[in-house]
Amino acid sequence: MNTDNKPQVFKDATDFKTQFCEECESIFSKTYDELNDFERYYALASLIAGKARNAKVDGENDEKQVYYFSLEFLIGPLLDNYLLNFGVRDIVKAGCEQLGTPLEELVACEADPGLGNGGLGRLAACFMDSMAALGINGNGNGMRYRYGLFRQEIEGGRQVEMVDNWLEHGFPWETRKNESAVVVQFGGQVVRHQDGERFWFTQEGGEKVKAVPYDVPILGYGAKKVNTLRLWSAEPATEDFDLDAFNSGDYAKAMKFRSDVEAISQILYPNDAGEHGRVLRLKQEYLFVSAGLQTILRTYEKKFGKRYGEKLWEHLGDHVSVHTNDTHPAMCGPELMRILVDEKRVDFDTAFNVARKTISYTNHTVMPEALEKWPIEVFRHLLPRLYMFIEEIDRRYRDTLPHDVEGWANVLSKTAILWDGQVRMANLSVIFAHSVNGVSELHTGILKASTLHEFYELRPDLFNNKTNGISHRRFLGNANPKYAKLICDAIGEGWLADANQLSQLEKYEDDPSFQEEFEKARRWSKERLAKYIFEATGTQLDTSMVFDVQVKRFHAYKRQLLNVFKILDLYNRILSDSSFSPRPTAFIFSGKAAQSYTFAKEVIRLINSVAEVVNGDPRVNDKIRVAFVPNFAVSSAQLIYPATDISEQISWAGSEASGTSNMKLMMNGAITLGTYDGANVEICDLVGQDNIKIFGLRTEEVDALRAAGNYWAWDLYNNDRIRLGRIIDELTDGTLAHLSGNFESIRDELSISNDHDLVLKDFYSYVDAWDELAQAYGDRRAWNKAAIHNTARSGYFSSDRTIREYARDIWHIDA
Ligand code: GL2
Known part of the structure; x- marks a missing residue:
């Protein structure tokens, strides 16, 4: 270029x-x-x-x-x-x-x-x-x-x-x-x-x-x-x-x-x-x-x-x-x-x-x-x-x-x-x-x-x-070479200087040959990432699976725990209902927890324990896989973003000031599964409701819930011992203990803090939203159209505009 x-x-x-x-x-x-x-x-x-x-x-x-x-x-x-x-x-x-x-x-x-x-x-x-x-x-x-x-x-x-x-x-x-x-x-x-x-x-x-x-x-x-x-x-x-x-x-x-x-x-x-x-x-x-x-x-x-x-x-x-x-x-x-x-x-x-x-x-x-x-x-x-x-x-x-x-x-x-x-x-x-x-x-x-x-x-x-905003040159131009080339071939190189020109991609959203090339580029990025993950962790990912990604610092408000609960829910449902067959998905996590942040570190251990159970279980491992990529850094991020199909942006509404991985992923053609929080709101405005999946309480609802003071998280546990309750029980009943023990402290945190981060509260709306989104992946044409549309509308999030x-x-x- x-x-x-x-x-x-x-x-x-x-x-x-x-x-x-x-x-x-x-x-x-x-x-x-x-x-x-x-x-x-x-x-x-x-x-x-x-x-x-x-x-x-x-x-x-x-x-x-x-x-x-x-x-x-x-x-x-x-x-x-x-x-x-x-x-x-x-x-x-x-x-x-x-x-x-x-x-x-x-x-x-x-x-x-x-x-x-x-x-x-x-x-x-x-x-x-x-x-x-x-x-x-x-x-x-x-x-x-x-x-x-x-x-x-x-x-x-x-x-x-x-x-x-x-x-x-x-x-x-x-x-x-x-x-x-x-x-x-x-x-x-x-x-x-x-x-x-x-x-x-x-x-x-x-x-x-x-x-x-x-x-x-x-x-x-x-x-x-x-x-x-x-x-x-x-x-x-x-x-x-x-x-x-x-x-x-x-x-x-x-x-x-x-x-x-x-x-x-x-x-x-x-x-x-x-x-x-x-x-x-x-x-x-x-x-x-x-x-x-x-x-x-x-x-x-x-x-x-x-x-x-x-x-x-x-x-x-x-x-x-x-x-x-x-x-x-x-x-x-x-x-x-x-x-x-x-x-x-x-x-x-x-x-x-x-x-x-x-x-x-x-x-x-x-x-x-x-x-x-x-x-x-x-x-x-x-x-x-x-x-x-x-x-x-x-x-x-x-x-x-x-x-x-x-x-x-x-x-x-x-x-x-x-x-x-x-x-x-x-x-x-x-x-x-x-x-x-x-x-x-x-x-x-x-x-x-x-x-x-x-x-x-x-x-x-x-x-x-x-x-x-984000540097679109680095996070699309450098990070995603095949897609960047496809874009250059279609609309020229002007978008590197002026990210608004990405909007010219809108006319290609539905174009079968552009879509085909987009898929090829995506497959190449997924293979590159799968290779990296295999070398770093030994976990093998099938690139025909949906790549569902949550990469960011570990923090209670970002709710990696909610994501893990969803994976455990899928695991349980596959085991107990032979007719249940979710869209095959690889769940990819990466991020660090502060040295002294015990809860966040336990969530990392939980993810790795779930990965151990799921990846090793032939009853489920052709449908779900879990990978934790160690030592998240700008360099590994640049391998992850281009390979992502679903971008998990699931902080409780009112907690994440903006988020920026949401922008990087959207720009690379991932579909956001998110709450109405931070810059997700603006992503939603730009791409339209059909090209994003929003779930969960809104800020006003979170405020009202906290103000009312009548939310009792444990009622949710008691009222649903089959799905949500089962997951919570599995934290401590040995199901996940094989690697390095149970997760009493996570269970305690949920009960003692009365679910401060609303993991239980948003659980159902989250898993339903995920189900719908993962199903939508089956319609490749509609999915690719939405993905390209996300890129086309992402010019606004160039840090050139912010600056x-x-x-x-x-x-x-x-x-
Ligand atoms: C943060 C916010 O948590 C995050 O939402 C925001 O996108 C970035 C950049 O504005 O700033 N604040 C903060 O202290 N860190 C962030 O990432 N570490």
């Missing part, structure tokens, strides 16, 4: 081979033939990374700079995507073929940087791609974790967490920038100074940490723009160490300072459960915020110092947007003020206004446990000067909150930053932002109506919706 106006990277396959072989020799001092596949991959990636870096023109324009602050960037493998963006994938493929190693084999060698938990981190990566594609000056600011989120292995059905040493063999895309390192200060005390009328504060003592950036070039589609993702690493600011300890031979003590500092960028925290209040996490948050802002202000001052003179800082928001991805960078507001007031001598009010004009905030969740809070004592001890700004902003906020506002005390209790001895990061984020957005229509509605309702009443103009909206409404940039 070629793009217009691309810089010439390789003239032809011969030119590519020459450059590639030279790169092999320059890096490894060996010829191409002497290298193994990994080394060849490494040389190829280095060659492409060098070209991406060279394509970057620094300071090329005066247009606004967007800084996207995110603790997570789940960038995934870059090589194949950059070949697509450079427009040289075909040349490189041909050249690799001629050299004797297929490109796919080299691409498969790339390590997956585990620098994110899930959707939020992947969204940040898609946004980086889209900003570069649209020519926006988009700078990513994040952390370079030495170890990514753990590598998941399965032993005896259980998730086992292994160290994810993703940097072990080097990361050819990054460049360490020693000269751009900055110092970040923790602890110590605030000292007041006075000179006549003027007084000021400094933070003395404490711990000084050197933040060293590693830059990754972000190559836009068509290679017209190269941006930078800057990832910070923590190192001791000086080589000082405890000399006395060293001299007396206590090397561990002597080096402790170094290891304490390095710990800051050592690991990525799982975001799901019980990880709040950890000092190390607060340090990570402050480090990347402070280092990022120091750099931004230095660059801005250099560029605009002369132009604006004394008014320099008042113009910051005209040239710089700082976007905060969730509450993790919430300290951007007070830190920007601190630098402006303490180091640039800007007055307090001006500094606050500048901060607010510059900063915007995206909320990604309504789960109460995910709304960050820190004990004031911990916060003040670690960041004493920063805390003074927060305290003063909070004081002024309370002062200016109109006393005649209805329910004043309640409004204050919901919106103040400091409350109950805690610093509330969501409130800090809102108070410092000129824009607050949710990530789907439904989610933004919930923010306005409940999570941030009091803020919304006070400042409705702050709030807006930006429905999430255009951010640019227009929040950052005020033309794109």
